[in-house]
Amino acid sequence: TVIDDAMIRRCIQATGISELPLDLLNFKVAQQQQQQQQQSQQSGGLHSSGGRGHHLAPSAPQQAGSSSAFPNAATMSLTSVIHLRFSFLDVRKIDNLVGLSSLRKLQLDNNAISKIENISHLTTLEVLDLSFNRIKQIEGLEGLTMLRELILASNEIEQIENLEPISKSLEFLSLGRNKISDPEELIKLRPFTHLKSLSLQGNPMEVKRYTNTA
Numbered sequence: 001t002v003i004d005d006a007m008i009r010r011c012i013q014a015t016g017i018s019e020l021p022l023d024l025l026n027f028k029v030a031q032q033q034q035q036q037q038q039q040s041q042q043s044g045g046l047h048s049s050g051g052r053g054h055h056l057a058p059s060a061p062q063q064a065g066s067s068s069a070f071p072n073a074a075t076m077s078l079t080s081v082i083h084l085r086f087s088f089l090d091v092r093k094i095d096n097l098v099g100l101s102s103l104r105k106l107q108l109d110n111n112a113i114s115k116i117e118n119i120s121h122l123t124t125l126e127v128l129d130l131s132f133n134r135i136k137q138i139e140g141l142e143g144l145t146m147l148r149e150l151i152l153a154s155n156e157i158e159q160i161e162n163l164e165p166i167s168k169s170l171e172f173l174s175l176g177r178n179k180i181s182d183p184e185e186l187i188k189l190r191p192f193t194h195l196k197s198l199s200l201q202g203n204p205m206e207v208k209r210y211t212n213t214a
Helices: 005-015 022-038 183-189 204-213
Strands: 046-048 056-058 083-085 105-107 127-129 149-151 172-174 197-199
Touching: 005 083
Parallel strands: 083 105, 105 127, 127 149, 149 172, 172 197
Antiparallel strands: 046 056
């Protein structure tokens, strides 16, 4: 599966959040809930989590062409989308993510992606989740100078490399359950002065360390 315009539009319906005032956002959420109560055909729908900074999420997958009060995927400008989720969609190649000039969070977890590519133009991106894929090499992060969180857990990565473009912004790095075996790889993270959290659980070098101290 390759990301195309139709998939993007469906995911906007599911997780896209435009930069609307919160009062208008709340109105749109309430309007959507009211519409879904009136339509007995669909059992699931969008809901809003409580607290500041609302997140829209589907309790059941939205079908292409289904009506939606918010966000209106057919007319909504891609430039206003700040969050997209493509989880569990059997995506094999990252492509066609154009026009998303305000995107801050991109979730591509639990797919079949083998290469990080075609995202260097997403210069506003702050969170990138590529966990549970088939990625063997860290690459393609050029231009992501605002990236704070990089989640690459449960892949096939053997080396910590090509992180220089995000060395000044990265705060959270998840590399657990990969194939990193050489502890010397950690030296490469010394220039990352803003790094606050590093996860390496489940890598071969961790097994070696505990075996040697036993």
